[in-house]
Amino acid sequence: MSSDSTLxxxxxxxxxxxxxxxxxxxxxxxxxxxxxxxxxxxVTALEDPDKGIRETAGEAIVRRRSSHAPTFxxxxxxxxxxxxxxxxxxxxxxxxxxSVPALSEKVFDPDRDVRKFAVDILGSIRDASSIxxxxxxxxxxxxxxxxxxxxxxxxxxxxxxxxxxxETYDRFAEARAQIIEALGRIGDHSAIPVLVRALDDTDPxxxxxxxxxxxxxxxREVEPYLRKLLKREDSALQEAVVGSLIKLAHATDHSVLDDxxxxxxxxxxxxxIKSGDRQTKLFALEELRSWETxxxxxxxxxxxxxxxxxxxxxxxxxxTITATAAAEKISQALRHASPVVACSLxxxxxxxxxxxxxxxxxxxxxxxxxxxxxxVTSALGRIGDxxxIPLLTKLATDHVxxxxxxxxxxxxxxxxxxxxxxxxxxxxxxxxxxxxAALGAIVLSSSADAIARLREDLNHQSPLRQIMAAQxxxxxxxxxxxxxxxxxxxxxxxxxxxxxxxxLGRIGDRAAIEHIKILLNDEESQVRRxxxxxLVALAGDDAYRDILSLLDDEDLWVRxxxxxxxxxxxxxxxxxxxxxxxxxxDDVLRVAAAKSLSMLQDKRALPFLRSQASDGNxxxxxxxxxxxxxIEGVA
Numbered sequence: 169m170s171s172d173s174t175l176x177x178x179x180x181x182x183x184x185x186x187x188x189x190x191x192x193x194x195x196x197x198x199x200x201x202x203x204x205x206x207x208x209x210x211v212t213a214l215e216d217p218d219k220g221i222r223e224t225a226g227e228a229i230v231r232r233r234s235s236h237a238p239t240f241x242x243x244x245x246x247x248x249x250x251x252x253x254x255x256x257x258x259x260x261x262x263x264x265x266x267s268v269p270a271l272s273e274k275v276f277d278p279d280r281d282v283r284k285f286a287v288d289i290l291g292s293i294r295d296a297s298s299i300x301x302x303x304x305x306x307x308x309x310x311x312x313x314x315x316x317x318x319x320x321x322x323x324x325x326x327x328x329x330x331x332x333x334x335e336t337y338d339r340f341a342e343a344r345a346q347i348i349e350a351l352g353r354i355g356d357h358s359a360i361p362v363l364v365r366a367l368d369d370t371d372p373x374x375x376x377x378x379x380x381x382x383x384x385x386x387x388r389e390v391e392p393y394l395r396k397l398l399k400r401e402d403s404a405l406q407e408a409v410v411g412s413l414i415k416l417a418h419a420t421d422h423s424v425l426d427d428x429x430x431x432x433x434x435x436x437x438x439x440x441i442k443s444g445d446r447q448t449k450l451f452a453l454e455e456l457r458s459w460e461t462x463x464x465x466x467x468x469x470x471x472x473x474x475x476x477x478x479x480x481x482x483x484x485x486x487x488t489i490t491a492t493a494a495a496e497k498i499s500q501a502l503r504h505a506s507p508v509v510a511c512s513l514x515x516x517x518x519x520x521x522x523x524x525x526x527x528x529x530x531x532x533x534x535x536x537x538x539x540x541x542x543x544v545t546s547a548l549g550r551i552g553d554x555x556x557i558p559l560l561t562k563l564a565t566d567h568v569x570x571x572x573x574x575x576x577x578x579x580x581x582x583x584x585x586x587x588x589x590x591x592x593x594x595x596x597x598x599x600x601x602x603x604x605a606a607l608g609a610i611v612l613s614s615s616a617d618a619i620a621r622l623r624e625d626l627n628h629q630s631p632l633r634q635i636m637a638a639q640x641x642x643x644x645x646x647x648x649x650x651x652x653x654x655x656x657x658x659x660x661x662x663x664x665x666x667x668x669x670x671x672l673g674r675i676g677d678r679a680a681i682e683h684i685k686i687l688l689n690d691e692e693s694q695v696r697r698x699x700x701x702x703l704v705a706l707a708g709d710d711a712y713r714d715i716l717s718l719l720d721d722e723d724l725w726v727r728x729x730x731x732x733x734x735x736x737x738x739x740x741x742x743x744x745x746x747x748x749x750x751x752x753x754d755d756v757l758r759v760a761a762a763k764s765l766s767m768l769q770d771k772r773a774l775p776f777l778r779s780q781a782s783d784g785n786x787x788x789x790x791x792x793x794x795x796x797x798x799i800e801g802v803a
Contacts, residue, residue: 175197175201176201176203176205176206179194179197179198179201179206179209180194180205180209182194183195183198183209183212183213188218188220188221191213191216191218191221192220192221192224194209195210195213195221195224195225195228196224196228198210198228199228199231199232204234204236207229207232207234207236207237207240208236208240210225210228210229210232210237211225211229211237211240211241211243211244211256213225214226214244214252214255214256214259215247215249215252222255226255226258226259229241229259229263230259230262230263233263233266235266237259237263237266238260238263238266238267238269238270238271239270241256241259241260241267241270242256242260242270242271242273242274242286244256245257245274245277245281245282245285245286246277246279246281246282253285257285257288257289260289260293261289261292261293264293264295265293265295265297267289267293268290268293268295268297268298271286271289271290271293271298272286272290272298272301274286275287275290275301275302275304275305280308280309280310280312280313283305283308283310283313284310284312284313284316287302287305287313287316287317287320288316288319288320290302290320291316291319291320291321291322291323291324292323294323294324294325295324296324296326298320298324299321299324299326299328299329302317302320302321302324302329303317303321303328303329303332305317305320306318306321306332306333306336307336311340311342311343314336314340314343315342315343315346318333318336318343318346318347318349318350319346319349319350321333321350321354322346322349322350322351322352322353322354323353325353325354325355326354327354327356327358329350329354330351330354330356330358330359331358333347333350333351333359334347334351334359334362337362337365337366341371344366344369344371344374345371345373345374345377348362348363348366348374348377348378348381349377349380349381351363351381352377352380352381352382352383352384352385353381353384355384355385355386357385357387357389359381359385360382360385360387360389360390363378363381363382363385363390363393364390364393366378366381367379367393367397372405375405376405376408379394379397379405379408379409379412380408380411380412382394382412382416383411383412383413383414383415383416384415385416386416386419386420387420388416388420388421388424390416391413391416391424394409394412394413394416395409395413397409398410398428398429406429407435407436407439410428410429410433410435410436411436411439411440413425413428414433414436414437414440414448414451414452414455415448417451418447418448418451425455437452437455437467438467440452441453441467441470441471442470446476446478446479449471449474449476449479449482450478450479450482453467453468453471453479453482453483453486454482454486464490465487465490465494465497465498466497468483468486468487468490468494469483469487469497469498469501469509471483472484472487472508472509472512472513473506473508473509480512483512484512484515484516487513487516488516488519488520495522495524495525498513498516498517498525498528499525499528501513502514502525502528502529502532503528503531507535507537507539507540510532510535510537510540510543511539511540511543514529514532514540514543514544514546514547515543515546515547517529517547517550517551518543518546518547518549518550518551519550520550521550521551521552522551523551523552523553525547525551526548526551526553526555526556529544529547529548529551530559532544533559533562533563538568538570538571541563541566541568541571542568542570542571542574544563545560545563545571545574545575545577545578546574546577546578548560548578549574549577549578549579549580549581549582550578550581552581552582553582554582554586556582557579557582557586557587560575560578560579560582560587561575561587561590563575563578564576564579564590564593564594569597569599569601569602570601572594572597572599572602572605573599573601573602573604573605574605576591576594576602576605576606576608576609577605577608577609579591579609580605580608580609580610580611580612580613581612583612583613585613585615585617585618587609588610588613588615588617588618588621591606591609591610591613592606592610592621592625593606594606594609595607595610595625595633595636596630596633603632603636607636607639607640610622610640611640611643611644614644618644619641619644619648619649622637622640622641622644622649623637623641623649623652625637626638626641626652626655626656626659626664631661631663631664634656634659634661634663634664634667635661635663635664635666635667636667638653638656638664638667638668638670638671639667639670639671641653641671642667642668642670642671642672642673642674642675643671643674645674645675645676647675647677649671649675650672650675650677650679650680653668653671653672653675653680654668654672654679654680654683656668657669657672657683657684657686657687662690662691662692662694662695665687665690665692665695666692666694666695666698669684669687669695669698669699669702670698670701670702672684672702672706673698673701673702673703673705673706674705676705676706677706678706678707680702680706681703681706681707684699684702684703684706685699685703685714687699688700688703688714688715688717688718693721693723693725693726696718696721696723696726697725697726697729700715700718700726700729700730700733701733703715704733704736704737708737709737709738709739711737712734712737712739712741712742715730715733715734715737716730716734716742716745718730719731719734719745719746719749724754724756724757727749727757728756728757728760731746731749731757731760731761731764732760732763732764734746734764734768735763735764735765735766735767735768736767738767738768739768740768740769740770740772742764742768743765743768743770743772743773744772746761746764746765746768746773747761747765747773747776748761749761750762750765750776750777750779750780750792751780755785755787755788758780758783758785758788758791759785759787759788759791762777762780762788762791762792762794762795763791763794763795765777765795765799766791766794766795766798766799769798769799769802770799771799771802773795773799774796774799774800777792777795777796777799778796780792781793781796
């Protein structure tokens with residue numbers, strides 16, 4: 169006997185052990201053996217008395233995806249234990265298309281219950297390869313099997329099954345509801361005649377099912393038949409008809425809803441918003457645009473808590489539009505809202521900027537939920553009333569960083585000098601996003617006091633504060649800050665010099681040009697690169713000769729930046745200097761040279777470019793060929 173056979177026999181014996189841990193170990197080992205007996209053993213473990221072991225065995229079977237497993241599993245469709253049968257069904261479904269052949273055989277099993285289970289599972293798998301065998305089940309001698317076959321074909325949703333379903337409609341009156349439902353799921357227009365017939369069926373279940381199916385047809389061809397039913401004195405039927413017309417309007421044209429009874433339309437829209445599918449909910453919410461009633465506001469408020477994010481967002485959007493008219497209800501809802509709904513309401517209040525809501529928002533400043541406090545901060549900022557500055561000052565000391573950041577942003581929106589002390593204190597916050605929010609708020613104020621304090625910060629004991637001051641003065645962009653920024657070009661910290669030169673480039677005062685030229689020789693390479701950009705921003709094409717000198721810079725990335733910048737300036741006199749870099753030992757510079765020559769479009773560069781068309785670097789070759797193509801195309 170081989171060692172593999174001995175191992176397998178041992179595991180099969182272990183699978184019968186009284187010790188659950190032994191049985192669990194056996195399943196783990198069997199799941200790694202590629203053998204039909206191992207497959208069979210794992211399936212038998214579905215009858216284990218321990219639920220955990222049964223589930224472990226099921227997971228192992230799905231994970232292995234053995235071609236033998238479906239045949240073994242199908243044997244359990246006749247099992248007397250509902251739990252075992254259901255577990256086998258779940259695994260067959262999880263195996264998907266792999267289970268279809270074995271299940272297809274069971275569709276013709278002598279046991280009608282087995283046939284029904286097989287058809288049900290094929291419907292759940294929804295693989296097109298099973299359509300033919302499920303269609304054959306429509307002729308089964310068991311009504312239960314026929315009903316299951318109709319339901320399965322609805323799940324498969326293939327137009328090929330419409331004909332057989334229509335033929336079965338008259339042969340099995342008891343299966344008509346399932347057949348009509350399936351035809352609605354398929355949505356093929358060829359089924360409309362039988363749906364119209366079903367509207368006059370004596371069975372109200374069939375009639376209601378036909379009404380619902382017509383709503384899924386996505387064609388106005390069914391509209392007259394549905395409207396005709398509105399004349400029947402049956403309020404439940406009328407509501408069902410309006411519900412289908414709503415679905416039809418969503419799929420075709422809004423005018424489908426014209427002239428419908430207002431009461432039924434409101435009831436159906438309400439039901440659609442509360443329990444419809446995602447698309448129907450969104451459509452029904454959109455319909456509320458034309459409503460100006462308390463009931464509409466209540467529906468929108470309720471939809472804020474919808475688990476579908478898009479539905480909740482749509483409700484918030486519509487509430488924002490009607491916020492002024494619905495202010496009282498929104499205020500009431502905010503007092504008792506869950507954190508999730510409160511956040512949505514506060515977002516909506518922030519979007520409106522309506523000062524009416526200040527008193528409703530204030531009690532939430534100390535809310536335990538971080539998200540609510542953050543939304544409160546934004547709402548107060550958007551409302552923009554100076555009287556909330558003390559509250560924002562309090563929130564600017566919150567233990568949560570993103571709330572402090574939101575508080576500083578809100579102060580920036582409100583503006584004024586009353587919060588400058590708090591804003592400048594925020595520049596020392598340990599979190600970068602909070603510091604940037606405080607700095608942004610200072611820039612937004614752009615007051616004389618703010619500029620004066622920023623000028624002082626250029627000499628602050630903290631280099632970080634000096635850097636931020638230089639950045640802020642550049643963003644403010646007033647001529648009054650040019651002189652202190654020029655002074656900062658001599659700062660001992662290179663980060664400050666870099667921020668200062670970038671700010672001068674942003675402000676655009678040509679008085680700074682000669683000072684910036686000096687930084688082209690700065691000891692720090694990042695400063696030299698920033699000086700290149702600032703010089704081009706201020707001097708334009710006149711910066712050409714100064715930047716040429718940096719082609720010999722000791723730093724690779726300064727040379728790279730100089731090459732690219734000369735290409736953007738577009739002075740063809742740079743061609744003779746740049747072509748030298750086509751043979752540089754560094755790939756990055758060869759690529760930069762080719763791209764820069766492409767921008768210069770000087771035909772004198774063509775011989776040099778062609779000589780490098782066989783470069784060993786693919787990126788270089790691509791850049792060279794692109795440059796050749798572009799220059800050759802120049803007239």
